[in-house]
Amino acid sequence: xxxxxxxxxxxxxxxxKFGSFIALNGVSLKVYPGEVHALxxxxxxxxSTLIKALSGVHQPTSGKIIVEGKETKFNSPRDAxxxxxxxVYQDLALNSLTSVTRNFFLGRExxxxxxxxxILKMNKMHGIAIEEMAxxxxxxxxxxxxxxxxxGGQRQTLAIARAIYFGAKVLILDEPTSALGQKQQMExxxxxxxxxxxxxxxxxxxxxxEIHARLIADRYTFISxxxxxxxxxxxxxxxxxxxxxxxxxxxxxDLAKELA
Amino acid sequence: MNSSNSLRKxxxxxxSKSSLISILSRPEIGPxxxxxxxxxxxxxxxxxxxETTWNPFAGEGFNALGIRNNLRVIxxxxxxxxxxxxxxxxxxxxxxxxxxxxxxGACMAMILRWGFSIIIPYVYFDDGAHIEFYTLLxxxxxxxxxxxxxxxxxxxxxxWIQGFIIVRSGLPSFIVTLGGLFFLRGLTEVSLRSFNxxxxxxxxxxxxxxxxxxxxxxxxxxxGEMEREAAKYLPDGDLLSIVKNLPSDxxxxxTERLEYTFQRVAEAKTNLLIxxxxxxxxxxxxxxxxxxxxxxxxxxxxxxxxxxIDPVIPKSxxxxxIARAYIDSIGTSRPIADFFGGNILEPIFDWLYFPIDWNxxxxxxxxxxxxxxxxxIWVILSLVCYIVxxxxxxxxxxxxxxxxxSAAQANGVPTNKVKISLFIFSxxxxxxxxxxxxxxxxxxxxxxxxxxELEAIAAAVIGGIVMTGGFGTVLGIIVGxxxxxxxxxxxxxxxxxxxxxxxxxxxxxxxxxxxxxxxxRKRIMGNI
Numbered sequence: 001x002x003x004x005x006x007x008x009x010x011x012x013x014x015x016x017k018f019g020s021f022i023a024l025n026g027v028s029l030k031v032y033p034g035e036v037h038a039l040x041x042x043x044x045x046x047x048s049t050l051i052k053a054l055s056g057v058h059q060p061t062s063g064k065i066i067v068e069g070k071e072t073k074f075n076s077p078r079d080a081x082x083x084x085x086x087x088v089y090q091d092l093a094l095n096s097l098t099s100v101t102r103n104f105f106l107g108r109e110x111x112x113x114x115x116x117x118x119i120l121k122m123n124k125m126h127g128i129a130i131e132e133m134a135x136x137x138x139x140x141x142x143x144x145x146x147x148x149x150x151x152g153g154q155r156q157t158l159a160i161a162r163a164i165y166f167g168a169k170v171l172i173l174d175e176p177t178s179a180l181g182q183k184q185q186m187e188x189x190x191x192x193x194x195x196x197x198x199x200x201x202x203x204x205x206x207x208x209x210e211i212h213a214r215l216i217a218d219r220y221t222f223i224s225x226x227x228x229x230x231x232x233x234x235x236x237x238x239x240x241x242x243x244x245x246x247x248x249x250x251x252x253x254d255l256a257k258e259l260a
Numbered sequence: 261m262n263s264s265n266s267l268r269k270x271x272x273x274x275x276s277k278s279s280l281i282s283i284l285s286r287p288e289i290g291p292x293x294x295x296x297x298x299x300x301x302x303x304x305x306x307x308x309x310x311e312t313t314w315n316p317f318a319g320e321g322f323n324a325l326g327i328r329n330n331l332r333v334i335x336x337x338x339x340x341x342x343x344x345x346x347x348x349x350x351x352x353x354x355x356x357x358x359x360x361x362x363x364x365g366a367c368m369a370m371i372l373r374w375g376f377s378i379i380i381p382y383v384y385f386d387d388g389a390h391i392e393f394y395t396l397l398x399x400x401x402x403x404x405x406x407x408x409x410x411x412x413x414x415x416x417x418x419x420w421i422q423g424f425i426i427v428r429s430g431l432p433s434f435i436v437t438l439g440g441l442f443f444l445r446g447l448t449e450v451s452l453r454s455f456n457x458x459x460x461x462x463x464x465x466x467x468x469x470x471x472x473x474x475x476x477x478x479x480x481x482x483x484g485e486m487e488r489e490a491a492k493y494l495p496d497g498d499l500l501s502i503v504k505n506l507p508s509d510x511x512x513x514x515t516e517r518l519e520y521t522f523q524r525v526a527e528a529k530t531n532l533l534i535x536x537x538x539x540x541x542x543x544x545x546x547x548x549x550x551x552x553x554x555x556x557x558x559x560x561x562x563x564x565x566x567x568x569i570d571p572v573i574p575k576s577x578x579x580x581x582i583a584r585a586y587i588d589s590i591g592t593s594r595p596i597a598d599f600f601g602g603n604i605l606e607p608i609f610d611w612l613y614f615p616i617d618w619n620x621x622x623x624x625x626x627x628x629x630x631x632x633x634x635x636x637i638w639v640i641l642s643l644v645c646y647i648v649x650x651x652x653x654x655x656x657x658x659x660x661x662x663x664x665x666s667a668a669q670a671n672g673v674p675t676n677k678v679k680i681s682l683f684i685f686s687x688x689x690x691x692x693x694x695x696x697x698x699x700x701x702x703x704x705x706x707x708x709x710x711x712x713e714l715e716a717i718a719a720a721v722i723g724g725i726v727m728t729g730g731f732g733t734v735l736g737i738i739v740g741x742x743x744x745x746x747x748x749x750x751x752x753x754x755x756x757x758x759x760x761x762x763x764x765x766x767x768x769x770x771x772x773x774x775x776x777x778x779x780x781r782k783r784i785m786g787n788i
Binding site: 093105106117 | 365614647648651652653654655656658663666668670672730747781784785
């Protein structure tokens with residue numbers, strides 16, 4: 001793993017208030033290319049608000065978002081995707097009723113001629129969809145297959161491949177393993193590993209699962225009640241630290257005592 | 261670990277179907293089966309009981325006139341089913357289609373009959389306040405294309421308003437378009453009543469009548485523009501002078517064709533006379549058989565065998581006949597009206613009569629002049645819809661808008677624009693329907709299009725459109741329109757069965773199709 005000195009994306013003291021509620025209270029983090037950055041924290045810690053700020057859904061109340069050394073402001077998700085931030089939400093933004101290819105190119109179809117009535121270049125799109133998914137480890141036989149008939153892991157791969165193909169340099173994965181079975185979770189982790197090996201993409205992985213994080217993450221940031229309560233590389237942190245910080249700083253040992 | 265198990269990939273769970281099974285599991289296959297069944301029923305039951313033949317084209321369902329009339333019913337429904345179906349695929353639906361047909365028809369008919377005005381009311385203060393009207397613009401003789409254009413301005417705007425309200429407010433389209441249904445029907449009745457106060461119209465009626473037969477206005481050389489019927493009954497002297505100016509090869513062709521017609525008419529008359537003469541004898545024979553009178557039976561049988569009648573001599577072709585036939589052959593000088601309300605494939609139906617001798621009615625004349633224009637409009641519209649839905653970017657947008665709205669939005673699909681455009685398209689289809697109707701029959705009625713919105717939705721559902729959106733094909737919508745139209749006709753011909761049973765049958769078909777569609781959808785969504 002190579003760590004460049006310039007982070008692909010960096011946040012400095014991001015504050016986000018909803019009325020009187022402070023969702024984020026000065027969050028800073030740095031994500032480097034070729035790295036999986038695990039963002040960990042309990043429910044309601046502010047992880048979702050943070051990734052929504054990074055992907056342009058929410059505008060931060062104060063603080064800076066710096067992409068490749070340049071400060072940027074996102075007024076819409078479109079702005080964020082234009083500078084190369086691709087977010088794969090839990091629902092994956094896939095239409096189960098249509099084919100793999102139609103989903104892969106949804107909203108960005110290749111076509112002959114200009115305007116929305118342009119005829120689709122179906123064969124070319126089939127080829128690209130198969131190729132891009134193969135790059136990160138899933139081979140599909142039939143690009144006409146409806147997405148609904150694919151496994152959860154394959155769908156995740158489709159969504160990730162799509163984000164990368166359309167120029168994502170920073171890939172934000174929102175709990176990609178949470179709704180999956182054991183085997184498919186492993187498939188998704190393999191996919192993330194493949195993306196990591198591409199070397200030029202920074203991955204922000206939001207997860208609840210300490211084991212998954214430890215399997216693939218290079219760097220950790222722990223959030224609790226809107227603040228960063230700890231961070232470090234996988235070398236710096238021991239297993240107990242991770243577990244303690246994930247629970248919002250409470251000692252698991254204390255819990256064990258209480259339960260005993 | 262079992263090694264053979266590890267070689268199995270996720271994709272192995274698909275692709276195991278043979279090609280026959282994959283054809284049979286296509287969503288259109290059920291509806292296509294029902295359609296073929298109905299074709300057979302209509303063909304079989306419409307053969308008169310007296311005839312013993314298996315040729316389905318011998319019956320009333322598929323003789324020339326039957327084809328003409330059945331295809332009209334099917335294509336009219338097909339036009340609005342496309343509008344309704346595409347909208348359902350995008351996840352919304354439109355209950356105002358039927359009222360829109362009534363409104364568009366009335367609007368167009370009124371403009372064609374009385375012209376178009378823009379009138380601005382204002383309050384005038386003189387001797388107390390009263391309302392005056394200022395006529396900003398008045399066009400008294402509106403051409404068909406302008407009438408269609410003005411009507412489209414109204415209907416498409418209304419479609420846009422409905423769509424706009426729905427996407428902006430998030431209200432269900434059911435309730436908004438239900439409002440549209442009542443609003444438009446009421447508006448149509450109110451405006452027709454208020455315009456029908458003139459001496460030449462029945463007071464307070466909700467119809468417009470006596471629109472000129474625009475599609476049959478011809479340009480008769482030397483006489484200018486006039487209606488075809490009026491031209492055919494010009495004084496004899498005028499007709500003769502028209503014939504004099506015709507080139508001889510035209511006269512020859514017309515004469516040949518008229519001689520053929522007169523020959524056929526004479527033969528038909530002869531056959532009718534024979535039938536008339538033989539019928540009483542056959543009745544007598546029945547009585548004789550009943551009373552077991554052998555002598556009588558024999559005599560009557562002989563009489564029937566030897567029954568002869570002098571064949572009717574064909575009428576000879578006069579110059580007046582030639583003139584009228586020539587006037588019939590002149591093309592319209594209002595191509596737009598003819599495009600919507602006229603006939604198509606006339607040369608083919610002509611050829612089927614002479615020399616093919618099939619398109620003949622019982623009196624020896626040509627049976628059907630051609631197909632109604634709305635068939636052509638349906639075909640064109642279906643082709644356009646097929647290409648748009650399955651081959652273009654918009655098609656993908658329509659599917660995703662109905663299939664998963666938030667996914668579509670997240671990928672930058674302008675879902676609101678897609679929905680509003682389809683509400684406008686649905687209004688456009690209703691207007692096309694009304695345009696065809698107005699130019700075909702030259703009248704309009706406020707009750708036109710009643711319940712058509714539900715028929716359109718039913719046809720779409722029968723054709724495999726899922727009510728929750730995101731799923732369905734144009735081919736399915738076409739098949740749905742066929743099933744609906746054919747059922748209507750086929751049940752009419754079944755002996756001893758009330759014609760309204762077609763509704764009972766369609767009720768079953770609609771529910772069965774909806775269940776089937778839902779099953780297919782769930783299978784694709786991975787819930788089964």
